[in-house]
Amino acid sequence: MAKILCVLYPDPVSGYPPQYARDEIPVISGYADGQTAPTPEPPIDFRPGELVGCVSGELGLRAYLEGLGHELIVTSDKDGPDSEFERLLPEAEVVISQPFWPAYLTEERIAKAGKLKLAVTAGIGSDHVDLAAAAKAGITVAEVTGSNCISVAEHVVMMVLSLVRNYLPSHETAKEGGWNIADCVSRAYDVEGMHFGTIGAGRIGLAVLRRLKPFDVKLHYTKRHRLDSAIEEELGLTFHKDVESLLEAVDIVNMQLPLYPSTEGMLDDKMFEKMKRGTYVINTARGKLVERDAVVRALESGHIAGYAGDVWYPQPAPPDHPWRTMPFNGMTPHISGTTLSAQTRYAAGTLEILQSYFGNAPIREEYLIVAGGELAGTGAQSYRLT
Template sequence: MAKILCILYPDPQAGYPPPYIRDSIPDIKVYEDGHPAPHPQPPLGFTPGELVGCVSGELGLRPWLEANGHELYVTSDKDSPDSLFEQHLPDADVVISQPFWPAYLTEERLKKAKNLKLALTAGVGSDNVDLAAAAKLGVTVAEVTGSNSISVAEHAVMMALSLVRNYLPAHALARNGVWNIADCVARGYDIEGMAFGTIGAGRIGLAILKRMKAFGCVLHYMQRHRLAPEVERELGLTYHPTVESLVAAVDIVNLQVPLYPETRNMLNDRTFSLMKKGTYIVNCARGELVDMAALERAQKSGHVAAYAGDVWYPEPAPMDHPWRTMPFNGMTPHISGTTLSAQARYAAGTLEILQDFLEGRPIDPDYVIVQGGGLKGTGAKSYEL
């Protein structure tokens, strides 16, 4: 019997379950890269399209876990020293968290968790876990790779369009009864013909590039592992070996890399100074990729026209976080990867990983980040210790 500790975001303020505005969602069986979507057995403990990412939703895990003799504890209480997360952590065998409401597994917490064998992200991104400490302590780290990649890509494209077209300020004027077209369009441009660059062209970054091509953008990218020549030709991509080279060449900068020591604050005073006047920035990756104070200075200098992000640090962000009130921002709480559609896939993938792990089968290497004392699977391609 295993003890599973699951940290999820709180229920809707109006109560659970919410009224659903649609009766169903599309059934995605295969991802764009050809990898099959999760297919746990037996069937899911929820109906796809339900809100399962919050506490009462429990990721639909309880029926299978309890039928197989395991214990499940679900909470959103994670940050205070006497939180339910801290109380249950010492004897938990598995900890499940989401990028949208992360339970930070620091080295100190990992050392407290004497029974911990698996740290599992329900979604994509494992930077809430100290990966070096997990490797040293023999803890396996896994995530549901690919489950919400297109969800995030769609959100990033929406943000880029919203910034360039000045949609959010124009909507605010309309909502407030204003009909001043000149004020609405004084900062509005067409995205067609603009140079769009992504730092990171993995599953999400590449999906964004494919979608931006349809808008007639000139496409650039930078990442450690260069894409295949045929992909570059198909999309008309210009490759940049460095962040500095890319940011100097484009009108819109998209961040889509994992967070680790080398990428922390990759957008800083120096990189901002290299950008064109009026560059737009979209960040649906991790908040700490951007130096917060440097961004404020870049906005005042005019190098950054507007910033849209779905990620913050810390999360949840405090009420006085400067990104809530900075001018021309398009911030959202961390929601891009937790649509009802995405939840169906990452909840299914979470169950699939648990079934394999608890029944002694190998976890799909595509889901593995740390195993056997080092980076493995997707982790070896995406992270550094």
């Protein structure tokens, strides 16, 4: 019998929805790069569109795992030496976590997890796992690649429009009974004709570029592996060999790259100074890609016009985190990749990974981050161990 330790975000404060806003969600069978959506063996123990990403939702895994005689423990208590996660980790064979409510598998925690064989990210982005330590310990790390890429890309487009059009303050004016149009539009512009640049153009970054193309913006990108020339021609992309040249050229900067040691703190005071005054910055990748206080300084000085993101460090962010109160921000909790639509896919993908693992079958190459003591699959394309 295996012990599976699953860390998910807490249930709704107001209780589970008595009914959902919609009766159904569209069926997504595949992604733009040709990868198929998760295909676990039936039955799936939830209805597509249900809230399964929180503790009581359990990702719909309990019936499957208990049917095999395994023990499933689901908790949101993940931080600190006295947390349930810390207490139960030494006995766990499988750990499941989310980018939105990450159970940080540090080198120290991995050293205590003597029975751990598989760490699964229910979603995409496995930087909450010390990948070098996992590789050294022979732990397989997997994530549900592709499951919520479009969810995040749509969130980026929403944030771009919200910042540039000054939507959030204008909405507050309407809620408060006001009609002070001049105040609302004093920071509102058209996106049309602006230069938009993404740092990182993988699955999510490319999806963002495709969705912004119809807005008649000038599109820029930088990426470790340059895109195919046919894609560049199709979207009218300008490629930059380095981040600095992109920052100097664009009006909107989008962070869309993985977090590993060499990308941590990429946007600092020096890099913000390279941006033209009035630049907007979007970050739905990882909070530690930017220096926390450098963002605040850039906004307070007026050098950048707005910052929107849904990624923080740590997660959840403490109540006094300065990004909550800095001017001209469009911050949200880490929600971009956990819509009810996305939950359906990443819950099904988590089930598929577990079925492969317990069935002694290969885990999909696209889902692998670390295997056999080294980066593998998507991990080999996206991450570095140093």
